[in-house]
Amino acid sequence: MKESSDFEFDDLQGLLRFGYGKLTDTSFLLLNIVNADLAKKWLETAPISSAVTQDPPPETALQIAFSVEGLRVLGLEESVVEGFSDEFIVGMAGDESRSRRLGDIGSNAPQQWKWGGNAAQVPHVLLLLYATEGGIGAWQKTIEGEHFSNAFELLQELPTLYIGDIEPFGFPDSISQPTVDWMQRQSTDTHERDRYSNLLAPGEIVLGYRNEYGQYTARPLIDPRKDKLATMLPGAEDDPPLKDFGRNGTYLVLRQLGQDVPGFWQFLDQVADHIPEKREQLAAAMVGRELDGTPLVPAHIPGISRKEYENDFTYEQDPKGNYCPLGAHVRRSNPRTGDLPTSACGPVDRLIKILGFGQRPDEDLVASSRFHRLLRRGRTYGPALAPKDAVERHAPVAERGIQFICLVGNISRQFEFVQNAWTMNSKFDGVQDEKDPMLGNREPLMSGESTDHFNSPDPAGPMRTTCHLPQFVTTLGGGYFFMPGLRALKYISALPANRTGSPS
């Protein structure tokens, strides 16, 4: 394994390494390409930010990603496009079976989305602009330059608004993030690593590197003998004669999730008999963290406050969900499980575990979290509304929510798996017909069994059930994008003009 410290950060778009948390002003633009030649001209000089650290930190940043149609319009050969995954090629809303898996049914159905809900509505380009407070207008002017307005048509500017490091319901957001093991120091072999670890192989997030299976995720590779232009691309580590169009790129999943903040807090207030402490307790149980971000598991190091360990814990001490309910949002989104149900002591114990013996019937239902991690880069929108104001009957109504963004190397094994097998699964970890209390839709099962409740296991015995949960989060739009490495961007902008098609 390589031990050099010179990872190609200069070829990566910065979002893969930084959250740009200091750049609180953002503008997310959904664009269609109206003139491919001008678009490429613009792209040639566009100041796309790399992942190299700067001192002092930059005051602006620009990132770009393309939908499959966008890449086609820019003239990427179909043979190259076919190297991408099926999820990316078909799109988030392009297949009813996928929508069913993702829980995009009922009020979440793509037919009702504000954008991206059908093939004609999928934007070609996603442009992400970041600036320090008050700087976004000037930054937008700067990057647009001369060709922009003739090259692109603005379909929509997605709303974003910084309201502090919280999401609209009032909880701290993006605490649980994997740490990318850029130097590949950690082994991916399950023999050396059966515990949960937050360190993630770069191939899980960036294409062109080994993933957690020690394998290279499929991606477009180009033969430079057939395509001279491709010589500017990095080589494919696993297939040296070929050039790697995917290397240092990533899939970007974007979903606009509307959050009904007054609806959420008013429902809880009513269930909690208008007692603020009780209300917040129930909210914390649903989220899996307290309003200040403290996880609901017992501190695992005596004498040190849990707050300091907000991302350094597992649920091993809480198998039944007595502290943090099994169905709580953060537990579903990252169950923090290792490859074996509990760590093995010695080869015999290991064998017993591998053969499945000595387990409780409800144990080991969710394993190997490391294959299903997401690097999240979302931003909120809508005015802040504190819980104490949200419970008021005349709480100001506004569109609020999150522009959920995650970066992954494998959309189906990471984003779609988390969404389907964990978040929307009414049987996750053995729970009884309930979906994610925050994110879930409330559609009943095929058998007619309702799923609109939330159970909190209780050490005393009987579970505490909250019934008739309204839907708090609605999918309003979404799409799968590819965020190329910088050399791949150069390749795109250099694609010959005669290959360009017109937008279909």
Next chain:
Amino acid sequence: MTPQSSFMIVAAVRNGQLKDLRALLASMNNLPGHADPNNELMPFGKFDRLHFARFVLIEARTAQEIRAFGVTPRPWQPTLAFLGDIDGDMQTFFLELIERAEPGLKKIFSHCEGFSEENQDLLGWMKANNINASATYVNWIGRTVRQIHEEAALHRSLSAYLPKTVDDVGRENVRALRQKLLSYVEMEKYKGRLTLTPPEPTPPEWKMRNLLHMIGVPLILLLLSPLLLVIALIFALRLRMLERSDPELFIRPSREHLAELTVQEDRDVSNQYSVFGDVKPGGVRLLTFKFVLLVTDYLARHIYNRGFLARIKTIHFARWVFMDNNHRVFFASNYDGSHESYMDDFINKVGWGLNLTFTNGVGYPTTRWIIKEGANREHAFKYTQRRHQIPTEVWYKAYPGLTAVDLARNSRIRQGVEIRQSNDAEIREWLSLI
């Protein structure tokens, strides 16, 4: 205890009849690939011994892959297979089939070779066309459809009643809670709203056969062990050579094929899976395959018969069947969750077991010492298993909405009604299940 058994009636489809048959089978569905339990042809819902059933049109979509081994593909005529997993024996179930669905079955089978709708002895034909699996897996041997329904009703009833009881007596007084719940169950039973049928006595001849199998297989293996040990070494080396020289096929399934499969999936909490492919050429491969399945079948019958198959707790029923004179193999399973999670569970939890078995199938990713790598070559594995998967025309599950984990929990709840817990901790544990 009523043991489970399975059947698989197989017949080649007459030339030119495939399209009609497909349309006829589709007419039994109310959702793509999902049977309407009350459909006229085959009213699955009327059979109270039937867990799962499916009609599959087995077509050799990947027949050309074997060319990579320098072998000419054998001809394969599209074949109809009717599979079911049932309580009790096959013979009496076939009689039930005839009693309730004779016209429908005749109509379906009339598309097959060797069947005439007018003057056919249906029972004899079904028995003659039934093929046995080399290995079968039953999640919980002895758990009947009737028991599943009764226990699900018990759970539903108790979970509706428990909150009221907690309001009355409080959640700390667990003994009083239990007492109230038990009296409630008695009352509901008395009123005829709940039934908890005691298990039937185990058929003595099944018991005897099972015992003989349990002792016999290891005994024979033990007797043969000196011979086996000698062969094993040569075999292992030969297998390793084959692993190194077998061509690796890395073919991506087409999006049309995937769409055909996924349209049937994720409509409920469980899904079905049917795969069909070629056995790798040569006696070493076939013998290895047969031996591994013999061991699998043994373990499934005598060890993994209580809710888990190694670390997997999501499979209800599964079977491995050799076809075409041992040249091809068919695998069918009924599992909980989405296809992606099923496969990821397989790779991460029992990749070694998959490798052992399917390394002998054409198109399976390269293994090392038959348990290493293989499924861990994630893309190659996911591509090949999807490529070899075939759509299931009609699928029936007797208990939609319930996973294997649900069934195990419901049984534990029932157990708690029938056997008194000895201490408060056990009562709490029982209450937490409801």
